[in-house]
Amino acid sequence: MNDLMPAKALVVLSGGQDSTTCLYWAIKKFAAANVSSITFDYGQRHRIELDCAREVAALAGVENTVLPINTFSAIGGDALTDAEIAVSSKVSEAGLPNTFVPGRNLIFLTFAAAFAYPRAIENIVTGVAQTDYSGYPDCREDTMRALETALNLGMESSLSIHTPLMHLSKRETVELASELGALPAMALTHTCYNGERPPCGRCPSCELRARGFAEAGIDDPLVRKS
Amino acid sequence: MNDLMPAKALVVLSGGQDSTTCLYWAIKKFAAANVSSITFDYGQRHRIELDCAREVAALAGVENTVLPINTFSAIGGDALTDAEIAVSSKVSEAGLPNTFVPGRNLIFLTFAAAFAYPRAIENIVTGVAQTDYSGYPDCREDTMRALETALNLGMESSLSIHTPLMHLSKRETVELASELGALPAMALTHTCYNGERPPCGRCPSCELRARGFAEAGIDDPLVRKS
Numbered sequence: 001m002n003d004l005m006p007a008k009a010l011v012v013l014s015g016g017q018d019s020t021t022c023l024y025w026a027i028k029k030f031a032a033a034n035v036s037s038i039t040f041d042y043g044q045r046h047r048i049e050l051d052c053a054r055e056v057a058a059l060a061g062v063e064n065t066v067l068p069i070n071t072f073s074a075i076g077g078d079a080l081t082d083a084e085i086a087v088s089s090k091v092s093e094a095g096l097p098n099t100f101v102p103g104r105n106l107i108f109l110t111f112a113a114a115f116a117y118p119r120a121i122e123n124i125v126t127g128v129a130q131t132d133y134s135g136y137p138d139c140r141e142d143t144m145r146a147l148e149t150a151l152n153l154g155m156e157s158s159l160s161i162h163t164p165l166m167h168l169s170k171r172e173t174v175e176l177a178s179e180l181g182a183l184p185a186m187a188l189t190h191t192c193y194n195g196e197r198p199p200c201g202r203c204p205s206c207e208l209r210a211r212g213f214a215e216a217g218i219d220d221p222l223v224r225k226s
Numbered sequence: 227m228n229d230l231m232p233a234k235a236l237v238v239l240s241g242g243q244d245s246t247t248c249l250y251w252a253i254k255k256f257a258a259a260n261v262s263s264i265t266f267d268y269g270q271r272h273r274i275e276l277d278c279a280r281e282v283a284a285l286a287g288v289e290n291t292v293l294p295i296n297t298f299s300a301i302g303g304d305a306l307t308d309a310e311i312a313v314s315s316k317v318s319e320a321g322l323p324n325t326f327v328p329g330r331n332l333i334f335l336t337f338a339a340a341f342a343y344p345r346a347i348e349n350i351v352t353g354v355a356q357t358d359y360s361g362y363p364d365c366r367e368d369t370m371r372a373l374e375t376a377l378n379l380g381m382e383s384s385l386s387i388h389t390p391l392m393h394l395s396k397r398e399t400v401e402l403a404s405e406l407g408a409l410p411a412m413a414l415t416h417t418c419y420n421g422e423r424p425p426c427g428r429c430p431s432c433e434l435r436a437r438g439f440a441e442a443g444i445d446d447p448l449v450r451k452s
Contacts, residue, residue: 070296075341102343103336106380110332115301117328138380146379150372154332154364 006034009123009162010116012108013037013064015052015190017209018127018165021173023060024182025164026125036063036121038112042104043073046195055188067111072104105138106147113151113159122159129165129173141166170212178218187221198223232260235349235388236342238334239263239290241278241416243435244353244391247399249286250408251390252351262289262347264338268330269299272421281414293337298330331364332373339377339385348385355391355399367392396438404444413447424449 009030011023026035039053050066057064105128112124128139137143141163148161165173177183191209192199199206199222213220235256237249252261265279276292283290331354338350354365363369367389374387391399403409417435418425425432425448439446 067300068296070294071337072340074293075337102340102381103377104340106336106376107333107340110329110336111297111301114298114328114330114333137382140379143376143379146372146376150332150369150376151329153366153369153372155328156363 005120006031007123008034008036008119008121009125010112010119010121011035011037011062011125012112012127013039013053013057014127015039015049015054015056016127017177017186017189017191017212018129018173019053020056020127020185020189021177021180021182022125022127022162022164023056023062024177024180024185026123026162027060027062028180030123032061036065038115039064039066040069040108040111041066042069042071046190046192048195048197049190052188052190056185059185059188065115067115069107069111071107103138105136106143109144109147109161110151113155113157116159117155117157122157123162124159125162125164127165128163129168131167131169169215170208171215174212174216174218178216183218183221189222191222231346232257233349234260234262234345234347235351236338236345236347237261237263237288237351238338238353239265239279239283240353241265241275241280241282242353243403243412243415243417243438244355244399245279246282246353246411246415247403247406247408248351248353248388248390249282249288250403250406250411252349252388253286253288254406256349258287262291264341265290265292266295266334266337267292268295268297272416272418274421274423275416278414278416282411285411285414291341293341295333295337297333329364331362332369335370335373335387336377339381339383342385343381343383348383349388350385351388351390353391354389355394357393357395395441396434397441400438400442400444404442409444409447415448417448 007030009026011019011026013019013023023037037057039050041050054064109124109126116124128144130140144161144163148159151157151159168176177186191205193203193205194200201210233256235252237245237252239245239249249263263283265276267276280290335350335352342350354370356366370387370389374385377383377385394402403412417431419429419431420426427436435446
């Protein structure tokens with residue numbers, strides 16, 4: 001990269017709590033003018049995620065590009081894209097939750113890298129975390145480092161994959177969001193596996209989010225007070 | 227994997243010479259009953275490739291699944307998917323031919339792994355070769371090994387990426403195809419960058435293929451004799 005050019009960053013923005021926190025992390029590190037965001041329309045059951053991502057990006061003042069991926073639904077067989085499979089908290093024989101899309105983050109990050117390449121963006125930011133990774137092996141630090149190596153070899157690039165939440169608990173992620181001024185954006189995010197807004201409060205994803213906010217002693221702006 | 231189960235293999239079949247040779251390599255190694263093939267419909271300008279893949283798989287007696295990828299054309303800007311960009315033999319400033327789709331093979335192999343995962347297929351075969359790699363860094367041995375590591379970490383799998391052509395010259399690839407009985411299938415393949423059948427004979431891809439057959443002293447069954 002030309003040292004006179006500002007470093008640019010691309011945030012993989014799902015419309016959820018973690019990627020929204022990462023967006024604000026990237027804005028602090030790279031400045032909003034150098035940050036853009038990418039969201040994947042991969043056939044997720046909860047289309048509201050795409051709206052959330054767009055609203056979060058607009059509030060933060062960064063571009064948001066939605067890229068379609070029609071391949072996962074063609075491969076089929078997972079709860080987050082196949083409407084016929086009910087989400088459950090049960091795990092498969094391999095110990096993975098049935099919301100597992102094999103390699104989903106690998107695909108997202110590889111497409112992000114392909115998007116970044118012609119735009120001279122050398123930093124990709126993703127909200128994956130292994131602390132609370134819920135059995136998703138594509139969120140782990142060693143997976144990310146191996147993928148970074150594969151991407152840089154495969155594209156002859158000097159890309160860095162930033163994972164600011166990798167070793168944070170949900171509590172620490174909420175605290176980080178608060179420090180970064182990301183709490184107002186949290187009201188625009190989507191977390192619930194059941195697609196409800198306000199969130200159902202009962203699914204594993206809602207419970208994890210609620211526990212994080214409770215432990216941080218911070219009110220979740222998404223949850224309507226009774 | 228259960229040792230009593232036969233090892234299964236998935237061939238990434240483009241409809242070209244190299245992946246067709248790999249299909250016959252896989253059939254010899256794993257037996258036709260254990261081999262299936264996958265072809266990506268990623269918006270390539272030459273739709274004939276999809277027909278070629280189907281015909282090659284049918285001749286070889288293996289299943290062929292076509293998976294769509296609508297993401298590359300959304301990212302845009304490469305000659306193989308963007309009809310407005312003429313193919314040329316010129317290279318970009320980065321030294322890559324303008325047919326380069328950043329990370330294309332990384333995406334193909336990651337989707338292949340996601341397809342293989344629920345089907346208990348632990349072998350993926352791809353025709354990438356670094357000998358004649360024409361500037362495509364995603365065809366190199368070190369890229370493939372790094373990707374294999376990333377996929378196995380990211381999916382908690384024990385996948386092997388087989389690259390039987392990796393260190394072969396085009397001449398040696400033709401000789402291998404001949405040894406494997408793959409020459410009849412070569413008449414069904416597609417190579418020409420200009421999408422012509424019989425091939426144009428002038429594009430870099432046709433020239434590379436012709437040189438391989440000439441050096442092996444074998445007639446290319448695709449080329450009509452005058």
